[in-house]
Amino acid sequence: MEDIKQFTDYFGFDLGDGESAVAWMRAGKKTEPQLIELRGRKSVITALASHPEKGLFIGEEACHLSGADWLQVRFKSRYLKDPAASGSLVMMFAREVLSTLVADGRMDSPETACFFVGCPSGWPKETREAYRRLFVRAGMVNCEVVSESRAAFMFARESGELRVSDDLLTLPTLIIDAGSSTTDFTFVADLAERSLASDFGEVSLGGGLLDKMLLEMCVRRSPQKRQLEDIFARFPQYEARCEFEARRVKEMYFTQARRGGGLRAESAVKLYAGRTPVTLDITCDDADMSDILARPQEALDGRSFEASYRASLEEAAAELGGDQPQIILLTGGASRMPLIEDIAREIFPKAQVLRGLEPEFAIARGLCYALRIDQKTKGFNEAVEALIRSEDMEELVLARMPELFGAVSAPLADRLVDDVAPEVFALWRAGGLKTFDDIGGELSARMGRLMEGEEMKAALRPAVSDWIMRLRPDIEALTDPICDQFELPRTSLRLPDSLDIGAAQIMVGSDSLIKTDQFKALIDLIVATVLASIFGGGGLALIAAGPPGLISGFVLGLLAGIVGTETAERLLRRAELPVAVRKLLTMGYFRRSLNKRRGEIRAGICAELEKQLDPPSEAARGMVRDIAASIEKQLGRMMERAALLIH
Numbered sequence: 001m002e003d004i005k006q007f008t009d010y011f012g013f014d015l016g017d018g019e020s021a022v023a024w025m026r027a028g029k030k031t032e033p034q035l036i037e038l039r040g041r042k043s044v045i046t047a048l049a050s051h052p053e054k055g056l057f058i059g060e061e062a063c064h065l066s067g068a069d070w071l072q073v074r075f076k077s078r079y080l081k082d083p084a085a086s087g088s089l090v091m092m093f094a095r096e097v098l099s100t101l102v103a104d105g106r107m108d109s110p111e112t113a114c115f116f117v118g119c120p121s122g123w124p125k126e127t128r129e130a131y132r133r134l135f136v137r138a139g140m141v142n143c144e145v146v147s148e149s150r151a152a153f154m155f156a157r158e159s160g161e162l163r164v165s166d167d168l169l170t171l172p173t174l175i176i177d178a179g180s181s182t183t184d185f186t187f188v189a190d191l192a193e194r195s196l197a198s199d200f201g202e203v204s205l206g207g208g209l210l211d212k213m214l215l216e217m218c219v220r221r222s223p224q225k226r227q228l229e230d231i232f233a234r235f236p237q238y239e240a241r242c243e244f245e246a247r248r249v250k251e252m253y254f255t256q257a258r259r260g261g262g263l264r265a266e267s268a269v270k271l272y273a274g275r276t277p278v279t280l281d282i283t284c285d286d287a288d289m290s291d292i293l294a295r296p297q298e299a300l301d302g303r304s305f306e307a308s309y310r311a312s313l314e315e316a317a318a319e320l321g322g323d324q325p326q327i328i329l330l331t332g333g334a335s336r337m338p339l340i341e342d343i344a345r346e347i348f349p350k351a352q353v354l355r356g357l358e359p360e361f362a363i364a365r366g367l368c369y370a371l372r373i374d375q376k377t378k379g380f381n382e383a384v385e386a387l388i389r390s391e392d393m394e395e396l397v398l399a400r401m402p403e404l405f406g407a408v409s410a411p412l413a414d415r416l417v418d419d420v421a422p423e424v425f426a427l428w429r430a431g432g433l434k435t436f437d438d439i440g441g442e443l444s445a446r447m448g449r450l451m452e453g454e455e456m457k458a459a460l461r462p463a464v465s466d467w468i469m470r471l472r473p474d475i476e477a478l479t480d481p482i483c484d485q486f487e488l489p490r491t492s493l494r495l496p497d498s499l500d501i502g503a504a505q506i507m508v509g510s511d512s513l514i515k516t517d518q519f520k521a522l523i524d525l526i527v528a529t530v531l532a533s534i535f536g537g538g539g540l541a542l543i544a545a546g547p548p549g550l551i552s553g554f555v556l557g558l559l560a561g562i563v564g565t566e567t568a569e570r571l572l573r574r575a576e577l578p579v580a581v582r583k584l585l586t587m588g589y590f591r592r593s594l595n596k597r598r599g600e601i602r603a604g605i606c607a608e609l610e611k612q613l614d615p616p617s618e619a620a621r622g623m624v625r626d627i628a629a630s631i632e633k634q635l636g637r638m639m640e641r642a643a644l645l646i647h
Contacts, residue, residue: 007142007375009106009113012151012367013097013135015090017077018180018208018247019043019333021364022097024106025372027114032159033368035361038100043333043360045244046180047073048093049237058096063237063244066272071237073244074208077181080127087134094138114142114375116367120177121147121186122195146370148363149175149186149193152331154373155366161356174316174325174351176344177363178334180208183309185316189323196316205308207250207334209299213292215239215246218282228280231273238271245269246282253284254336293339306339313347328353333360380486384493384639387478393628396474398616401624403470405609407463413602415459417594420446421526425590431579439527468495468631475631493638495631526594526601 012023012033021043023033038044039059049062049071057065065071075089098110107113117135119128128145135143152175155161170190177184183205185196219228232239245267252265266283293306300308317324328344328351335341341353356362387393424442427433433442450456472495479493612620 007112007114008108010368010371010375011101011107011113011115012364012369012371013094013115013117013140014148014151014361014364014367015076015094015117016046016180016333016363017074017182017206018046018211019360020046020093020097021361022101023361023364023368025368027372027375033365035364036101036104036106038097044097045073046076046093047071047240047244048075048089048096056092056096058093058100060244063241065237068237071240073240074181077206077208079131080123083130087130090131091134091138094135094140098139110139110141113140114371115140116144116146116151116371116374118148118151118363118367119145120182120184120195121149121175121193122184123147144371144374146367147186147193148177148184148331148366149188151363151366151370152177152329153188153366154369155331155356155362156329156354158369158373159356159365171326172323173327173329174320174344174348175329175331176313176335176340178330178332178337178340179206180333181206183312183332183334185312187316187320187323187325196319205300205305205312207247207332207337209297209305210250210292211243211247213295213297213305214250214282214284214288215243217288217292218246218280222280224278224280227274227278228271231271231278235273238273242269242271242280242282249282249284251333251336253289254338306343309339310343310347313343317347324348325351327351330355331359331362331366335359376486380482380488381639383482383485384479384635387482388632388635392478393475393632394624396471396478397628397631398613398620398624400467400471400474401613401620402610404464404467405606407467408460409602409606409609411459411463412456412605413598415450415456416447416526417598417601420450421594422587422591424526426587429579429582429585429587431582434576436527443526471631479635493635495634495638 007027010025010027014021014023020038022036022038024036025031025033035042039061041059044059045063047059047062049057049065049068051057051065051068054065057068062068062071063073072089075086075093078086079090101107101113102110115135117132117140119131123131123145132143132145135145153173172187172189174196175184175186175188177186187194187196219225222228232242249265249267252267253263256263256265264283264285266281268282269280271278271280294304296302296304297308303311325348328348330341330344330353335355336359341355344351345353420443424433424439424446427442428436428439433439475495476490476493480490483490483492616624
């Protein structure tokens with residue numbers, strides 16, 4: 001489909017088996033969908049007739065066309081059974097609708113008009129795509145096929161006609177779309193659709209069956225029964241005309257029936273199929289309709305209309321199991337029949353039943369709402385995805401990396417000073433390590449294991465989370481304009497306080513930014529702390545420890561005086577001091593000495609990390625990409641939820 005900015009007109013096309021309707025709204029405007037009159041009627045009969053000289057006709061004109069070669073009705077219901085034959089009729093009907101819209105000036109151009117066409121919710125993807133291609137071939141070049149249940153849901157949410165809140169419509173909802181040929185049961189929970197009661201989510205039970213039954217009843221009791229049957233056999237278009245009139249009588253009856261009983265609706269059709277016209281009186285009263293609703297039908301496997309509808313709804317309830325609806329939404333012209341609502345209330349007594357003032361137009365108008373929302377949602381998604389695809393987020397993260405390094409240096413240094421170094425020193429002091437150089441090797445190995453462990457990741461996580469929260473104002477500077485553009489609350493794209501992007505894991509993993517070989521200087525610093533405890537201040541500790549310390553301090557001091565402190569330290573690194581001498585250097589003194597250098601160690605860690613930023617190393621760029629991708633992934637999830645708020 002073309003970009004949203006290129007559309008000027010939105011159309012919702014509800015092509016029904018008995019009647020069809022088209023709704024329109026101007027693209028980019030906050031107007032309500034307007035029903036468009038086709039050939040003088042808001043609801044046009046889904047009928048198509050061909051005249052040898054005058055061409056194609058639709059609606060009532062088709063039903064009353066004299067000299068027609070053929071008249072076709074109810075071709076949508078035949079689409080799944082015979083797509084080749086009925087598909088061409090659908091396409092021709094759609095083409096005539098489009099030509100009427102163009103001729104009446106209802107659009108700037110078919111190229112800039114967008115159509116949403118309804119279908120039963122149970123139609124599979126392949127069927128929908130084949131159906132969509134028919135409308136494209138008819139000239140509706142920008143066209144999508146959308147489930148009628150979704151259109152009904154959007155109508156309920158957007159129109160305000162049902163006086164329900166958005167919160168109410170988040171409850172589990174059963175949509176009953178009672179049309180001319182089928183009744184479609186769809187369960188909606190968490191905005192996910194689920195078709196019920198049959199393979200395609202629909203039951204071959206619609207108001208059109210009552211039209212046929214009423215027509216058959218009127219023919220049976222007509223004094224010209226045989227003549228009528230002969231005319232229908234020779235001229236199927238006349239039977240279609242009479243069935244159309246039977247539908248009008250049925251609709252008149254049910255419109256009046258809601259006001260009370262004791263009513264009668266009637267009409268007459270005059271057929272010119274011989275020398276003298278034959279008149280068929282079509283009437284319906286309470287007794288007639290009671291008989292029709294209770295009469296077993298072969299098309300319903302021997303059940304009556306009422307029994308079949310009840311059984312289908314009970315089957316839908318059984319399929320739902322524990323997922324019972326709290327809202328029942330009735331749409332479709334046949335939903336005006338009292339039994340549709342009454343049986344729904346009986347089977348789902350705890351559900352609230354809703355129906356609009358004109359349920360026969362709910363789908364067309366809902367398709368228009370769905371189109372506008374989808375196009376707006378598409379624009380919103382494209383804006384967020386453009387931000388995600390851009391380098392803005394990576395540049396933002398890279399600019400704030402020094403702050404992250406400063407934040408994580410503290411917990412890294414603390415674990416090194418408080419745990420790792422003292423453990424290694426204790427091992428050396430007890431004779432587990434031979435030389436001071438062995439201290440460096442053991443420190444390196446233990447730091448590597450520490451970096452791989454979950455404990456270190458957990459220690460870094462608070463610092464990383466705090467850093468992410470400090471990023472929020474910069475991220476919001478990128479997301480707030482998008483929310484403003486699409487009239488969404490700015491909080492729709494605000495990162496949650498509990499956001500954990502796994503940056504700690506990124507930093508200390510095996511392929512991370514922090515690797516132990518980068519911290520040789522820090523290891524040397526810790527070893528030097530041990531040595532410094534011997535030369536200088538440490539010597540005082542040794543001397544104070546008693547005669548052995550006095551002797552050791554004298555020897556070390558003499559050695560430093562002869563060869564120099566630096567050379568003595570180098571020699572001492574490879575020396576194996578007796579355990580007795582090592583024990584003269586206490587753990588407490590070592591901890592105090594190392595703790596004095598804690599700030600120096602923190603600064604050293606931060607400096608080592610920052611070396612990778614000027615210029616950025618591949619490891620640093622990889623981390624920036626991973627952190628930005630984590631933030632962008634969270635934005636993507638929030639985008640999906642925010643899109644549900646678009647009106």
